[in-house]
Amino acid sequence: MKTKTNYPFIYFFAEPNVVFVYKIEGEEYLTVSDLSQRGEWQTYEIKNEDEFETFNHEAHVALVGRGYFLQRDQYHFMAGKINQLIQSRRNIIQRDRGMEVPTVHLVSSPSTVGSLRVGLDRPKKVIGFQDPFSIGPIWKLESKIGQAYRYEWLYENINFEQDDYELENRFTNTLLEIADIPDHLPIYIWVANNGNEQTGLRLFLYLLKDKTNEITVINTTDLADYWMTPYDSKQSMFHSSMLRPPQLKLLFEHISVEKTLSQQERIQYQKEWESLAQAKDVLRVWQKGRVTSVPEDYYDSFILKTIEQTHQKQESMDFIRAGRVVGEILHQIDEIVGDVYFEYRLRHLIYNGVLELKGIPKSMRHYSVKLRD
CATH class of the missing domain: 1.10.10.10 (Winged helix-like DNA-binding domain superfamily/Winged helix DNA-binding domain)
Structure with a gap:
């Protein structure tokens, strides 16, 4: 499918002679399901493919009362192209007006993303993966081939009650969000002692390997044991989502007990990710202070x-x-x-x-x- 840009519009040519025009109306990255809910679509017909090179929707009349069917993978392709354009515009806007938040928070727990957004004082930026990194292959996940391998396994084996490509879109959108982080902002990575979040921690630090930001790891398991009241501490905090927004705020206010990661520590985490990403195992747990791959039938x-x-x-x-x-x-x-x-x-x-x-x-x-x- 051919594409061309006329910001805020992006054009998609579908054989034999149809042009789909999407108008971008915000700076948030999109998923396949978002395409029908955000932005504006119009459809045009042209004489042939060659005309697409000079096509401008303002010189044509949009079709009314007629529609064309697109495959789900075509919508997936469109979402990727639209997000690339959104990213390029975000980078321009960011350069012109500067980043408006003082801190960036990364987390591998979807529910904790929401709790941090509610609990921490504004302004701040919270970025999170939706994927359960304790399950499914993570072989070469930092690359397109690894992502395709992971999501093929997940779609074939796991009953996610989401539209096709939705989870994959969310993953790639998070990669874009991480790439967008300016180098001068401090980054806080929230993690607890479980296979999911500890795997996510190592992936985060691998993805940040070329950035110069100061990075602090906030281990909610360790800090909760230290700072929570005796009543709150009766149950061990083995995942960050067990903490309510006010508790997360309390821990963030006491992170002086933690320290910014040294370059050597960052390199060690990156190496640990590279080691994990060499295997095609589909189940990981936290054992004896490390992420451990276990057999698929472990449970x-x-x-x-x-x-x-x-x-x-x-x-x-x-x-x-x-x-x-x-x-x-x-x-x-x-x-x-x-x-x-x-x-x-x-x-x-x-x-x-x-x-x-x-x-x-x-x-x-x-x-x-x-x-x-």
Whole structure:
């Protein structure tokens, strides 16, 4: 698909003779689903492909009452091109007026992104990955080939209740946000002691390897143990999302106990990411102070034990909602593996004849399981 720019408009040519025109109306990066909700679309017909080289929508009449079907991958391509244009404009605006925030905060927990935006004083910039980095391959994830490999595995195995390309769009948009950070701003990376956030920490520092910003790591697990009241400290904080916005603000006010990372420390984290990104494992946990890759079936015996214990509470062995099984598991582990991974393992155990199925396994709400007699 050919493209050309007439800011704030961007043109897309689709064979044999259709031009889609999108008007950019903001500075926020877009996903595929955003394209139908933000900005303005118009459609034009031209005589042939050669005319596209000189096309200007102002000299043509847009089609009314007629539409054209586009594949999801075409929308994905369009979103990427639109975001590239948005980034180039953001860089110009940033250079002309300067960055308006004094600090940038990075986090690998979607819920913690929202808590930081609410809890920390304005102005500030909070950037976060939506991906669960404890699951799925991270082989060469900093590159396009690695990203394609990861999302192919996720789409084939994990029941994300999102539109196609949505998760991938959000990931690439976060990469753009990180690239946009001016070199003079201090960066704070929030992390807790779990496989997801610790993997994200190492990815962040790899992506920041060419930037000169001062970087401070805020370990919410360690700081919560030190600064929270005895009542708050009864439960160990093994992921940042366990902290409420006022608690996150309190920790940020006491980060003097932390220190800016030295160049040697940054290089060490970068090397650890490079090591992690060499493997094609799909499950990671935090063990003995390091991110550890474990077998894909690491939790399978625990899943089966949970189902067996639930059966023992029944008058007779009956089917159990998949969502209930997953909920029981999540209450008993200290890792951020996520309900979608455990649901994936349930399906695997069904397909391999270990569990019986009742319903349709399109989501954990739609089926039940039990141990085979």
